[in-house]
Amino acid sequence: MSKLLELNHVTMKFGGLVAVNDFDNYIEEGEILGLIGPNGAGKTTVFNVITGVYVPTEGRIIFNGVDITPFKPHQITHLGIARTFQNIRLFEEMTVLENVMVAQHHELATTDAEKLLRQAGREPYGAGGMWFWKAVLRLGYLDKEKSIMKKSMELLERMGLAEFANEKASSLPYGAQRLLEIARALATDAKLLLLDEPAAGMNPSESHDLMNMIRKIRDEFGVTIFLIEHDMKVVMGLCERILVMDYGKLIANGTPEEVQKNPKVIEAYLGEEWQNVGT
Numbered sequence: 001m002s003k004l005l006e007l008n009h010v011t012m013k014f015g016g017l018v019a020v021n022d023f024d025n026y027i028e029e030g031e032i033l034g035l036i037g038p039n040g041a042g043k044t045t046v047f048n049v050i051t052g053v054y055v056p057t058e059g060r061i062i063f064n065g066v067d068i069t070p071f072k073p074h075q076i077t078h079l080g081i082a083r084t085f086q087n088i089r090l091f092e093e094m095t096v097l098e099n100v101m102v103a104q105h106h107e108l109a110t111t112d113a114e115k116l117l118r119q120a121g122r123e124p125y126g127a128g129g130m131w132f133w134k135a136v137l138r139l140g141y142l143d144k145e146k147s148i149m150k151k152s153m154e155l156l157e158r159m160g161l162a163e164f165a166n167e168k169a170s171s172l173p174y175g176a177q178r179l180l181e182i183a184r185a186l187a188t189d190a191k192l193l194l195l196d197e198p199a200a201g202m203n204p205s206e207s208h209d210l211m212n213m214i215r216k217i218r219d220e221f222g223v224t225i226f227l228i229e230h231d232m233k234v235v236m237g238l239c240e241r242i243l244v245m246d247y248g249k250l251i252a253n254g255t256p257e258e259v260q261k262n263p264k265v266i267e268a269y270l271g272e273e274w275q276n277v278g279t
């Protein structure tokens with residue numbers, strides 16, 4: 001297997017606070033990799049430096065052989081890294097289908113529509129610009145719209161969300177909203193999917209379905225998965241390898257079995273209660 005993403009001695013400081021401290025690891029192509037650790041350990045900051053939200057203070061990030069360290073978020077999305085967030089970030093007023101269609105905005109943006117909107121002084125994807133995309137999607141204003149709609153419907157079908165296509169995103173059950181976020185990320189043709197606490201707020205049956213869906217996405221879409229998760233049943237049952245962070249530092253790297261037995265991990269994070277979880 002080849003390395004899809006490498007983090008080479010990455011450090012991220014916010015003033016005096018070292019949120020990520022000399023993080024040195026990699027993600028193999030096709031892997032389902034977990035990132036765990038206590039609150040404030042630096043997990044989301046790792047996602048933020050990978051996706052270009054922050055440029056790391058030190059170190060390099062290599063994706064598919066390309067040094068993406070200084071790249072802007074939209075460039076990184078374009079190269080094939082997509083993410084979901086801890087708190088669901090859907091366009092609530094749009095339908096499920098429209099949410100997936102808008103996520104392909106880098107395709108829409110190849111037309112003059114975005115330029116037009118910028119000239120008019122409006123942010124294309126901010127609240128003010130949303131009316132515009134809604135109109136574009138509804139009216140079939142752009143030539144590409146039909147193929148984007150077809151691709152979006154196929155994606156919804158594969159994710160088991162097709163029955164909700166014309167419902168408002170906010171009307172979906174919670175677990176389905178989380179799946180819709182993943183569908184949106186996949187719509188960008190991502191090679192690497194970063195999932196920030198995908199099982200947060202899910203009941204046991206929803207998180208069980210989520211695990212199956214994530215495996216299916218990896219197998220059928222050929223996507224590599226890197227996920228942050230506090231639900232140990234999900235992490236231990238799903239991930240092939242797990243990285244553990246504490247106070248910005250990587251303290252362990254191994255299979256679920258290895259990580260569960262690691263005394264440093266038990267002390268920093270897992271404690272006693274995880275032992276009831278099993279694998």
Ligand SMILES: Nc1ncnc2c1ncn2[C@@H]1O[C@H](COP(=O)(O)OP(=O)(O)OP(=O)(O)O)[C@@H](O)[C@H]1O
Nearest residue numbers: 014017018019037038039040041042043044045046
């Ligand atoms: N933009 C920022 N400015 C200043 N400090 C920040 C910033 N982003 C994160 N931090 C700090 O960096 C540390 C790591 O935060 P981070 O959100 O990465 O942790 P986490 O492991 O994802 O935690 P959780 O499990 O609670 O989501 C925290 O102390 C946080 O307050």
